[in-house]
Amino acid sequence: MLPYRMLLGAIGVLLLPGVAWADGEGLHLPVWTALPFVVFLLTIALMPLLAPHLWHTNRNRALITAPFALLIVGYLVWINQATAGRSVAELEHRLKEYGSFIILLTALYVVSGGIVLGGRFRPTPFTNASFLAVGSLLANLIGTTGASMLLIRPILQINKPRQHTSHLPIFFIFLVSNLGGVLTPLGDPPLFLGFLQGVPFEWTLRLWPEWLLANGLVLAVFLVWDLLAWRREEVPPGADAPGSPALVQGWVNLPLLCAILLLVLYQSPHIARMTADWLARFFACPDLTLLWPAAEIGMLVVAGLSLLLTPGGLRAVNEFSWAPIAEVAILFLGIFVTMTPVLAMLHVHGPAFGISDPWQYFWITGTLSSFLDNAPTYLTIGTLAASPNDLAWLAHNRPAVLEAISCGAVFMGANTYIGNGPNFMVKAIADEAGYRTPSFFGYLLYSSLILLPIFGVITVLFFR
Numbered sequence: 001m002l003p004y005r006m007l008l009g010a011i012g013v014l015l016l017p018g019v020a021w022a023d024g025e026g027l028h029l030p031v032w033t034a035l036p037f038v039v040f041l042l043t044i045a046l047m048p049l050l051a052p053h054l055w056h057t058n059r060n061r062a063l064i065t066a067p068f069a070l071l072i073v074g075y076l077v078w079i080n081q082a083t084a085g086r087s088v089a090e091l092e093h094r095l096k097e098y099g100s101f102i103i104l105l106t107a108l109y110v111v112s113g114g115i116v117l118g119g120r121f122r123p124t125p126f127t128n129a130s131f132l133a134v135g136s137l138l139a140n141l142i143g144t145t146g147a148s149m150l151l152i153r154p155i156l157q158i159n160k161p162r163q164h165t166s167h168l169p170i171f172f173i174f175l176v177s178n179l180g181g182v183l184t185p186l187g188d189p190p191l192f193l194g195f196l197q198g199v200p201f202e203w204t205l206r207l208w209p210e211w212l213l214a215n216g217l218v219l220a221v222f223l224v225w226d227l228l229a230w231r232r233e234e235v236p237p238g239a240d241a242p243g244s245p246a247l248v249q250g251w252v253n254l255p256l257l258c259a260i261l262l263l264v265l266y267q268s269p270h271i272a273r274m275t276a277d278w279l280a281r282f283f284a285c286p287d288l289t290l291l292w293p294a295a296e297i298g299m300l301v302v303a304g305l306s307l308l309l310t311p312g313g314l315r316a317v318n319e320f321s322w323a324p325i326a327e328v329a330i331l332f333l334g335i336f337v338t339m340t341p342v343l344a345m346l347h348v349h350g351p352a353f354g355i356s357d358p359w360q361y362f363w364i365t366g367t368l369s370s371f372l373d374n375a376p377t378y379l380t381i382g383t384l385a386a387s388p389n390d391l392a393w394l395a396h397n398r399p400a401v402l403e404a405i406s407c408g409a410v411f412m413g414a415n416t417y418i419g420n421g422p423n424f425m426v427k428a429i430a431d432e433a434g435y436r437t438p439s440f441f442g443y444l445l446y447s448s449l450i451l452l453p454i455f456g457v458i459t460v461l462f463f464r
Contacts, residue, residue, distance in 0.1 A: 020079040022086035026348040029087075033075065033341035040068040040338050041371060044331060044418065045440035058326045065334035072337050091340055097376065098336040100296055101189070102329050104264065105145055105421050107299035111256045112149035113320040114310035116249040123159045125226035129219060131155045132171060136180030136215045142261060144181040144188050148422040150257075151176060153318045156433045164229040169430040169437050170446050171222040177422035178414035179214050182207050182407060186261065188420070190369075190378030190409040196268055197379070198392030199402070206399070210407050210462055217454045250314045252306075259302050263295045324428030328421070332373075335418060339372050347380055358463040361385060362404035366412030366455070370419045378409035404463045411455065415447045416440070 020029050043064060047055040054060055076087040121127050131151060139147040152172060159165045181187030184204055185195035191204055248254075266272050272288035279285040290298070346368070355364055361381065368377045385401050386394035394402045413420035417427055417440055427437050438446060 020083055020087065022083040027083060027086045027090055027344040028348055029341045029344055031345075033072065034345065036068045036071050037335075037338035037342050040065070040334050041418070043068075049439050049441075058323060058330055061327065062330045065330055069334050069337040072340060076340065090344060091337070094336050094340045094343075094376075096292060098333060100292065101336075101373075101375075101421060102332065103296045103299050104260070105328060105425065106325055107260050107303040108143070108145050108149050108257075109325045109425065110303040111253045111260065111306045112146065113153075113318050114250045114253040114306050114314055115150060115257075116314045116317050117151075117154040117247070121154075121158045123162050125223055125230050127158065128155065128168065128226055129223045131158075132175045132219060132222065133215075135172070135176030136219075139176055139180035140183040140187045142257060143186055143264075144177050144420065145422045145425075146257065146261075147180065148172070148177045148426055152426050152429050153433075156430060156435060160433075162229075162233055164232050166436045166438070167222075167225055167229065167446075169426055169435055170443065171218065171225070173417075173423050173426050174218050174414045174447070174451065175215060175222070177426055178420055179211070179218060179411055182211050182214075182410040186264070188410045188413070189375035191406060192264065193375055193379050194382065194391050194395075194402075194406070195270075197382075198270075198390055199395045200392075201271075203395050204406065207403060207406060210403070210411075210458055213461070214407075214411055214454060214458060217457070218450065221450055250310055252309045256302050256306050260299055263290065263298045263302070266290045267295050319433060321432060324425055324432055327428050328424050331418075331424065332421070335373065339376075342372065343376055343380055347384070355385075358400045358404035359459050361401050362408040362455075362459060362463045365405045365408030366415070369409045369412050370415035373418075374409040374413040374420055378405060381405050381409075400463070407458065407462075411451075411458075414451060415444070417443055 020027070022028065047064070055064075073091065076091045080086075080088045131154070135147045135151045138150070141147075142150070152169075155168065155172065159168055178188075182191070182204065185191045185199070185201055187204070191199075195201060266275075266288055267290050269289045272290070276285045276288050355361055365377060365381045368381070382391050382394060382402065382405050385398065385405065389397075391402065414423070417423045427443075430437050437443070
């Protein structure tokens with residue numbers, strides 16, 4: 001049972017007065033300011049079911065999103081003087097995070113959209129499982145977003161001849177877009193934030209037992225599921241067709257992909273300083289740290305080069321369109337803005353929840369990461385756990401707690417479409433390709449039945 005202080009803390013949040021102010025502890029906001037976020041999430045979940053034609057276009061999504069975002073923006077601007085400038089500063093910080101987030105996703109989306117994986121693959125369960133396994137490893141090198149954008153189109157194209165494929169995007173989101181990226185700070189945005197806060201680059205490698213168990217169990221479930229779906233096919237498509245070696249086209253995008261990763265990496269003062277110290281042996285070298293918005297501008301330039309240099313026919317093969325990334329940009333703008341008061345409340349009132357054990361940190365971080373963006377959730381919960389110290393102190397002095405927070409943020413980002421940036425992008429691309437993806441609640445049912453028991457096993461083995 002959770003400690004009684006968690007219940008008292010939750011009651012305290014509900015009894016917050018309706019007046020906003022700021023003090024040394026943070027920004028205090030009335031509880032009603034969390035309602036637009038909750039209602040917006042319900043809108044994302046229910047509109048595709050209740051009014052699919054209204055929700056179908058990005059124009060209508062933008063018109064529906066705007067009132068939620070504008071309500072919070074207007075309120076935070078209105079109370080800015082009463083909060084000594086903290087409310088607008090908090091909003092600006094969140095919008096800056098959104099800008100970095102969506103520019104990175106857009107750059108990876110554009111560059112990966114110019115890479116075509118050719119060759120003839122048979123759409124068998126073992127082919128699919130191999131793609132997912134490779135994606136889980138690749139996520140640690142080019143990030144869950146990069147791996148997702150690189151592999152989602154090929155696996156969808158390979159399986160187009162099959163009829164029973166609705167489970168494929170779901171397991172792809174589970175493994176490639178989330179569970180795979182826990183081994184390096186490049187793997188998932190929460191871990192990169194930890195790296196920027198002083199957690200050593202190699203620290204996350206200690207999470208390999210959790211990574212191996214989580215990915216191994218989900219991959220085993222997928223293989224059984226896909227084998228059963230394969231047997232339901234009237235004529236197994238491509239079962240007797242010979243395969244051929246993989247053929248990569250659009251090679252110009254591979255160095256561009258590396259350029260994006262370097263732009264991400266050199267936002268770290270630690271990496272920049274190490275490089276500058278090494279270069280200083282040969283010539284005078286300035287500080288190489290990329291401050292906002294230098295990296296973001298660089299990513300936009302890289303995306304432009306990809307559009308300019310990639311042969312147009314390759315994007316046509318990938319059925320590239322701007323609709324999926326536009327959908328993600330619209331919906332996550334609403335999410336980032338409306339979750340600003342929620343994160344402020346969590347930062348101020350989180351200690352009242354009385355969280356102390358690793359298993360509690362695993363589940364509270366994971367639960368919040370399922371419905372908030374997992375990167376700021378990781379940073380907020382990690383800061384609370386380390387208080388009054390920093391995440392570097394937490395990594396060295398309470399490593400079990402940071403392990404639990406890291407795994408909770410990365411793993412449970414797979415619980416919903418909005419838990420991690422690539423999730424919605426994969427769904428949008430699959431929808432565009434003609435696959436039948438589940439609704440918000442349908443996906444939540446899949447993740448609850450498949451992932452939650454596995455997370456329970458992880459809790460017992462690693463975080464109790």
